[in-house]
Amino acid sequence: MHADDPRSTVARVTQVDAVMRERRSVRAFLPTPVPRELVAEILSVAASAPSGTNTQPWQVIAVAGEAKKDLCDRVLQAFHHEQGEHQPEYDIYPAEFVDPYLSRRRRCGLDLYAALGISRGDTDAMHAQHARNFAFFDAPVGLIFILDRRMARSSWVDYGMFLQNIMLAARARGLDTCAQMAWALYPGLLAEVLQIPDRQMVLCGMALGHADPAAVENRVRTEREPVGNFTRFSGF
Numbered sequence: 085m086h087a088d089d090p091r092s093t094v095a096r097v098t099q100v101d102a103v104m105r106e107r108r109s110v111r112a113f114l115p116t117p118v119p120r121e122l123v124a125e126i127l128s129v130a131a132s133a134p135s136g137t138n139t140q141p142w143q144v145i146a147v148a149g150e151a152k153k154d155l156c157d158r159v160l161q162a163f164h165h166e167q168g169e170h171q172p173e174y175d176i177y178p179a180e181f182v183d184p185y186l187s188r189r190r191r192c193g194l195d196l197y198a199a200l201g202i203s204r205g206d207t208d209a210m211h212a213q214h215a216r217n218f219a220f221f222d223a224p225v226g227l228i229f230i231l232d233r234r235m236a237r238s239s240w241v242d243y244g245m246f247l248q249n250i251m252l253a254a255r256a257r258g259l260d261t262c263a264q265m266a267w268a269l270y271p272g273l274l275a276e277v278l279q280i281p282d283r284q285m286v287l288c289g290m291a292l293g294h295a296d297p298a299a300v301e302n303r304v305r306t307e308r309e310p311v312g313n314f315t316r317f318s319g320f
């Protein structure tokens with residue numbers, strides 16, 4: 085059946101929408117390994133993402149096993165001892181964090197901490213949860229995304245599409261992910277450990293693996309605004 089055949093439409097819409105709606109940030113993974121071939125397959129389909137003038141600006145460093153352990157050990161050590169490069173690659177938060185964005189961000193954090201039983205003001209527990217980023221939440225595969233500094237800001241738009249494709253391709257294969265800005269907090273250390281040349285910048289990371297269904301942090305569900313709240317239709 086051809087993709088444009090109307091008979092295929094309902095099934096395709098249902099499946100594609102389900103994969104999009106099912107995707108969520110998973111912050112606890114099982115140790116079940118993800119074979120290199122499967123990671124390559126996901127990256128291959130994700131690279132079908134569009135990019136301005138087909139520049140395909142993405143560059144990926146995929147780590148597992150000892151390579152992942154080395155990276156995590158180094159960054160966790162820096163995180164716990166306040167060492168290393170703390171100057172992020174770029175502004176992760178706006179200088180002026182205004183509503184509605186600020187309240188959404190607060191809600192996101194509060195819901196995660198509530199699920200984990202972390203009370204307001206328990207900074208040690210929050211710090212420990214933040215540290216989980218640098219273990220890729222125990223996912224068997226970690227992805228680090230780098231971008232040539234000589235590229236324009238338009239490449240960031242392209243990159244987002246590639247990242248989302250990875251997350252959807254993973255979900256369609258029964259895997260889960262968590263996009264991680266946290267890795268951009270340690271660009272100097274990542275450059276050293278992963279031998280990233282000066283002309284490349286660290287954009288973000290991603291945990292990839294099988295979700296731990298028993299983990300409370302994986303029960304968190306985030307909400308979205310209805311279309312009418314973020315769209316102005318004109319001329320319909």
Ligand SMILES: Cc1cc2nc3c(=O)[nH]c(=O)nc-3n(C[C@H](O)[C@H](O)[C@H](O)COP(=O)(O)O)c2cc1C
Nearest residue numbers: 107108109111192217262263264265266267288306
């Ligand atoms: C680019 C990007 C970076 C993110 N960085 C982190 C991160 O460093 N740590 C983390 O726990 N979650 C991170 N997230 C996950 C967001 O908090 C999450 O996507 C958001 O709360 C919506 O929830 P959902 O992904 O479950 O739909 C990131 C998401 C994106 C898209």
